[in-house]
Amino acid sequence: MCRILLLVLCVAGSAVSQPVAAHYSCDVDLNYGVVVEGERIRVLKDYFTVYQINHQQQLFVGGNWLKLDDQQARLVTDYATGLHAVIPQVTLLATTGIDLAAESVEQMFTSLLGNEHDSYEKLNAAMKHIKKMVRVKFRYKHTFYYLGPSYIEELEEFEDNELMAPLSKTLTTSVGSILTMLGAMDSDRFVVDEVEMATINERLAHYAATSDSIGPPALTTLPEKARWYCDFFVKLDGMEQQMKRAIPELAEIDLITLPQHQESN
Template sequence: MKMINLLFSNRLACFCLICWSFSARAEFTCDIDFAYGLVVNEHQIRVMDKSRTLVQINDQSRLFIQGRWQNLDDQQKIWLHEYAAGLHYVVPKMIILATEGVDLAIETIDHVYLGLVGSDHESYEKLRSAMQRVKARVKEKFRHASNHYFIGPGSLESVDEFVDSEIEAQLEEAISTSIGGILSAISGINTNNTELSSEKVEELTRQLEAVGEQIERGVGPRASSLRNKAQWFCDKLKQLDNTEEKLRRSIPQFEPYNVITSDR
C-alpha cells in the first residue's frame, strides 16, 4: 500500500507541476508595474487616476500635466518622443499578449482536467466557472475598444497571468478544484485490494503521461513564444522607465507621477 500511495503522490505532484508550469515565476520574473491606468489611441496617451486625466501626451510631442501645457527644451522633447513612441508601440501589443496568455493557461488547465476526469465529473463546471471569472477579470484589466487601448494599474509580473492578487486567487481556486476532482475520481480505490488499487493508479499514470505529451506537442511552443514576448516587453518597459525617470527629474510638474515602476 505504501508503494501505491507513493505512486499516487508522485502523479498528483506531476499534475500540480503541469498546472503551475505556466506560471512565469518559475522561469521569469518581471518586476514592472503601472501605478496608474493608461489609455492609448492613435494621437494621445493619457495617464489616468480612475476617470481623471493626470498626464496627457499629444502626438508624441506635447505634454500636458493636470491640463497645463508644459514648455519643453530640445532634450526633453527627445525624451518625450522616445517615451510616447514606446508606449504607443507596447500598450496595444501587451493587451494582445495578456489575452493570449490567459487563454493558453485556461486551455491547458481545462485540457489536463478533461484528460483525467472528463467533462461529466460534477466539479468540472466549478472549474470552468472559475476560469471564466479569470478570463473576464483579465479582459476588464486589458481592454480594447475601437482604436482605444486601456491597461489598468497593477502588476505585470507574469507571462500568462498578467493578473492581480484577486485573479491569482481565482486561478488557485480553479486548480484546487481540479486536484479535488482527481481525488474524487480515485476515491473508490479499495485499500484492502492492492491489485485493484495498483490498476487504478497505473491507469491514472497513463492518463497523466498522455496528457503531458499532448500538452508538450500542442502548447509547449506557444508557451515558449509567449515567454519570449513577455521578456522582450519587460526589457522594453524597463527602458521606458529609465526615460520616464529622466523626464521626471527634469520636469518638476512631472515628478509626482511615477507611472512605470520597477524594482531597481
C-alpha cells in the first residue's frame, strides 16, 4: 500500500523533486536573503546588510557608497531592475502557489485512497508544516518583500514513516525547491480554482507592468510561470557574475547559486 501512496505523491507532481509526470528540476538557490522595499534592495546575511542598491543605481557595500563608472552603473541597474521585478513576483507565487500545490496533493490522495486512510493525517500535517515554512521564507506586506536564503529544512518528525521519509527530504523551502514543486505540476491532472488563478495572474501582471514588463506572459499556467521565473533567475545569475567581475567589492559575494554558473550573452 505504501508503494501506491508514494506513486500518488509522484503523480500529483508537487510532492517530490523529480515527479513521474515531468521530471522537472529548478537548480537555483540563494546564499543570502533579499529584501525589496520601495526603491531599495538589500542583500542580507543574518539580518546584516551585505550590500544595498538604492533607486537601481546607488550601490552600498558594507555600508560604504561606491562611486561607479558608466559600465559598472549599467550592470548594477540591469541587475537591480531584474531583482526588483522578480523577488515580489516569486514571493507572491510561492505563498499562493504552495496552497494550491498542497490542495492538489491532498485531492489526489483522497480521490484514490480516501481521507480515512491511515497515512492521510500524516500527509495533511506535512502539508500544513510546509505551508508554514514557506510563509516564513517568503514574506510580503504592502511594499515590503522578503525572500530568504536556502538551507536544509527536513521534516524530521516524519522520517520514521515509510510514506513520509521521502517527502521529508524533498519538500524544502529553497527557491529552487518551490519552483521545482510548482514547475513540475502536470497541467492535465492539476485543476486550479479559476478565481484564485485569475487573482494570481492579475497581481503578477501588476508587478510586471511596474517593472518594465519583466514577468511571464499573463495567461501562462502556474507550472509555466514557475519555469519562467527559474529561467529568469539563471539570467540574473549571469548578470551577477558580470557585475562581480566588474566591481571588486562584490567579487566574493554570490547571491544566486547554480550548479554551474552561466554567463549572460
